[in-house]
Amino acid sequence: MFKQFNEAGIHxxxxxxxxxxxxxxxxxxxxxxxxxxxxxxxxxxxxxxNNKRMRILDxxxxxxxxxxxxxxxxxxxxxxxxxxxxxxxxxxxRNFKLNKIKNKRIKFCNESANNLxxxxxxxxxxxxxxxxxxxxxxxxxxxxxxxxGILALTTTDTASLSGTYPKTCLRRYSSLPxxxxxxxxxxxxILVKDLQRLASKQDSFLEPLLCYHYKHHYGLFxxxxxxxRRANESFKNHKYLIYCKKCLNARITNSIFNSEKCPVCGxxxxxxxxxxxxxxxxxxxLSLMLENFKSKEAEFSRESFKLLSLIYEESSVETPxxxxxxxxxxxxxxxxxxxxLLVESLKKDGFKASRTHFNNYSIRTNASVADIVRIMxxx
Amino acid sequence: MFKQFNEAGIHxxxxxxxxxxxxxxxxxxxxxxxxxxxxxxxxxxxxxxNNKRMRILDxxxxxxxxxxxxxxxxxxxxxxxxxxxxxxxxxxxRNFKLNKIKNKRIKFCNESANNLxxxxxxxxxxxxxxxxxxxxxxxxxxxxxxxxGILALTTTDTASLSGTYPKTCLRRYSSLPxxxxxxxxxxxxILVKDLQRLASKQDSFLEPLLCYHYKHHYGLFxxxxxxxRRANESFKNHKYLIYCKKCLNARITNSIFNSEKCPVCGxxxxxxxxxxxxxxxxxxxLSLMLENFKSKEAEFSRESFKLLSLIYEESSVETPxxxxxxxxxxxxxxxxxxxxLLVESLKKDGFKASRTHFNNYSIRTNASVADIVRIMxxx
Numbered sequence: 166m167f168k169q170f171n172e173a174g175i176h177x178x179x180x181x182x183x184x185x186x187x188x189x190x191x192x193x194x195x196x197x198x199x200x201x202x203x204x205x206x207x208x209x210x211x212x213x214x215n216n217k218r219m220r221i222l223d224x225x226x227x228x229x230x231x232x233x234x235x236x237x238x239x240x241x242x243x244x245x246x247x248x249x250x251x252x253x254x255x256x257x258x259r260n261f262k263l264n265k266i267k268n269k270r271i272k273f274c275n276e277s278a279n280n281l282x283x284x285x286x287x288x289x290x291x292x293x294x295x296x297x298x299x300x301x302x303x304x305x306x307x308x309x310x311x312x313x314g315i316l317a318l319t320t321t322d323t324a325s326l327s328g329t330y331p332k333t334c335l336r337r338y339s340s341l342p343x344x345x346x347x348x349x350x351x352x353x354x355i356l357v358k359d360l361q362r363l364a365s366k367q368d369s370f371l372e373p374l375l376c377y378h379y380k381h382h383y384g385l386f387x388x389x390x391x392x393x394r395r396a397n398e399s400f401k402n403h404k405y406l407i408y409c410k411k412c413l414n415a416r417i418t419n420s421i422f423n424s425e426k427c428p429v430c431g432x433x434x435x436x437x438x439x440x441x442x443x444x445x446x447x448x449x450x451l452s453l454m455l456e457n458f459k460s461k462e463a464e465f466s467r468e469s470f471k472l473l474s475l476i477y478e479e480s481s482v483e484t485p486x487x488x489x490x491x492x493x494x495x496x497x498x499x500x501x502x503x504x505x506l507l508v509e510s511l512k513k514d515g516f517k518a519s520r521t522h523f524n525n526y527s528i529r530t531n532a533s534v535a536d537i538v539r540i541m542x543x544x
Numbered sequence: 545m546f547k548q549f550n551e552a553g554i555h556x557x558x559x560x561x562x563x564x565x566x567x568x569x570x571x572x573x574x575x576x577x578x579x580x581x582x583x584x585x586x587x588x589x590x591x592x593x594n595n596k597r598m599r600i601l602d603x604x605x606x607x608x609x610x611x612x613x614x615x616x617x618x619x620x621x622x623x624x625x626x627x628x629x630x631x632x633x634x635x636x637x638r639n640f641k642l643n644k645i646k647n648k649r650i651k652f653c654n655e656s657a658n659n660l661x662x663x664x665x666x667x668x669x670x671x672x673x674x675x676x677x678x679x680x681x682x683x684x685x686x687x688x689x690x691x692x693g694i695l696a697l698t699t700t701d702t703a704s705l706s707g708t709y710p711k712t713c714l715r716r717y718s719s720l721p722x723x724x725x726x727x728x729x730x731x732x733x734i735l736v737k738d739l740q741r742l743a744s745k746q747d748s749f750l751e752p753l754l755c756y757h758y759k760h761h762y763g764l765f766x767x768x769x770x771x772x773r774r775a776n777e778s779f780k781n782h783k784y785l786i787y788c789k790k791c792l793n794a795r796i797t798n799s800i801f802n803s804e805k806c807p808v809c810g811x812x813x814x815x816x817x818x819x820x821x822x823x824x825x826x827x828x829x830l831s832l833m834l835e836n837f838k839s840k841e842a843e844f845s846r847e848s849f850k851l852l853s854l855i856y857e858e859s860s861v862e863t864p865x866x867x868x869x870x871x872x873x874x875x876x877x878x879x880x881x882x883x884x885l886l887v888e889s890l891k892k893d894g895f896k897a898s899r900t901h902f903n904n905y906s907i908r909t910n911a912s913v914a915d916i917v918r919i920m921x922x923x
Contacts, residue, residue, distance in 0.1 A: 300745040301687075335779050337744070362718050400715075425801035
């Protein structure tokens with residue numbers, strides 16, 4: 166029934182059928198190594214930054230692989246490892262023994278997520294990796310975060326958020342999704358908006374430190390700041406996207422007084438959102454994480470390092486959407502040109518520009534579609 | 545320290561300083577008799593309608609006066625009477641003894657609201673009367689409602705919702721409040737929108753049965769319907785209000801493509817919302833409640849009956865806002881005319897029209913401002 170796996174040098178057991186989410190199964194998804202790498206690095210980065218050990222909760226620990234990695238690579242005030250499944254908790258304990266980890270700062274719990282949250286005092290870091298609808302655990306998770314505490318969330322509900330199921334997106338996240346060019350970034354930004362609105366009901370603000378899309382999931386690391394003022398201000402960054410499917414021009418707006426005609430090509434416009442238009446990344450935290458990756462190479466995957474480096478690169482450009490160069494080439498009957506070349510040309514022209522981890526063929530830039538077309542013609 | 549009070553023929557104790565919300569105090573607000581009358585009548589109405597006894601939870605019971613009234617006037621499957629305060633629960637038990645109520649269907653609990661909700665099975669009716677921010681208890685209250693169960697909610701946060709504190713309204717309810725003519729109705733509609741959006745995250749729809757404003761509070765009775773389809777559809781009723789402060793014309797819209805100029809007078813427009821634009825009332829339930837009031841006159845206050853009758857009257861007109869006739873008179877330099885007379889004249893002219901419980905000088909009608917002005921000139 167169980168099988169031994171290895172991640173970042175740690176051996177541990179999970180169900181042989183490790184990707185089944187069946188009740189009683191001990192789930193382990195090797196693809197989530199990226200998220201676990203990031204969570205280890207962000208805990209190390211923030212522990213350094215704040216010069217303070219964290220009280221950490223892994224709410225749905227499954228095989229305990231993440232908690233094992235925290236135990237090996239991080240220092241902390243306390244680490245609470247919880248799973249609602251008895252089978253999981255027994256495997257978690259076995260895995261800690263297997264790795265000879267004995268640490269009085271680590272506690273194992275076998276409770277439903279909300280039960281544990283309700284009876285616990287507050288944490289500096291809560292990891293929420295639900296199989297199901299995330300909303301069931303969010304209200305209490307947020308309430309049980311200290312000021313400046315981190316909500317670490319993964320979701321595989323990418324199909325709803327990126328527009329495959331627009332009704333589901335509206336129902337779950339109160340926003341109209343965008344199913345065109347930069348749909349996954351838009352999905353993450355809808356989710357951030359929704360989480361910030363939940364936090365604002367608790368007089369708090371959620372500040373994105375690191376949000377990304379990788380394969381089947383979105384990963385978010387958000388800092389809770391207890392501040393009515395910042396909660397109030399967050400609404401200024403919850404805007405609509407007005408998009409022209411014909412000429413690909415995008416515009417963001419906070420108003421409901423807009424023209425239905427594209428100012429560039431005159432076509433009828435569509436609107437989407439609201440979505441979060443601020444930054445998805447804290448460059449200081451990313452840079453500390455990258456240092457952590459470099460100094461402890463053996464404890465992280467190469468893939469995660471590459472991904473984080475690219476995210477660091479694109480975090481220098483503030484535009485809250487990207488532009489797909491292939492789409493531009495197609496719409497404007499141009500020869501597609503190398504993304505790297507285009508980025509360099511845009512920079513030479515005085516624009517901000519970068520590649521993006523969301524799509525190999527897209528760029529993040531403050532240049533207009535017209536400027537991009539002009540430069541692509543010269544490439 | 546305690547004093548005996550009387551409500552609807554029931555004697556009970558509460559703190560002598562009964563309106564203080566200090567910790568340990570046993571709170572009793574005589575003005576809330578209207579809400580308690582409505583809650584008794586709606587339980588009786590729905591028990592008749594569904595031909596099924598309810599499982600009822602009074603989450604913050606304070607002196608227990610509401611639970612005492614349920615015990616005297618309603619039949620039920622079970623009544624759980626809870627308060628987080630030990631002092632309250634001891635007074636509640638004393639009050640039940642005082643009234644010689646012995647009923648195996650009644651259970652007393654002394655737990656924090658969320659603790660009780662989390663460990664309980666589902667209810668047909670949950671009464672939530674928080675002193676503080678309502679949001680702390682809503683997520684679990686909704687989850688612990690059966691299909692077709694009733695969320696009964698009171699809030700005194702009327703100042704935020706009706707536009708005195710617009711930033712607070714935005715932060716707590718994610719909508720821009722309206723501080724002009726029909727500000728309290730708009731406040732209730734913002735709250736309904738917010739609650740429906742919370743419910744939709746749980747694949748449920750909240751259908752208003754009775755919503756009202758009375759003195760210092762808003763009271764809402766909403767039926768939870770477990771239906772993704774109805775949750776999806778609810779978003780069609782969450783719209784913006786476009787309002788002309790100059791000529792008083794109001795328009796509702798779901799789009800962000802609108803002209804900033806008033807089509808009637810050309811002035812610059814403002815927008816507010818989103819707000820719920822469907823009905824606040826279920827006429828079948830209201831009519832059963834009125835029957836209940838009539839058949840058991842001694843158990844209800846005259847004030848509540850008058851209020852409910854007026855609400856029943858206005859529920860026949862579907863316009864989701866009202867018009868203040870004094871404001872019209874002032875803006876258009878007319879002599880104010882009797883609201884009753886104006887309602888009759890509008891009806892004779894083929895319009896729908898009614899008085900409204902929200903304001904003695906306002907009417908609910910499908911007539912335009914121009915029509916009202918014309919008819920007021922003739923009055």
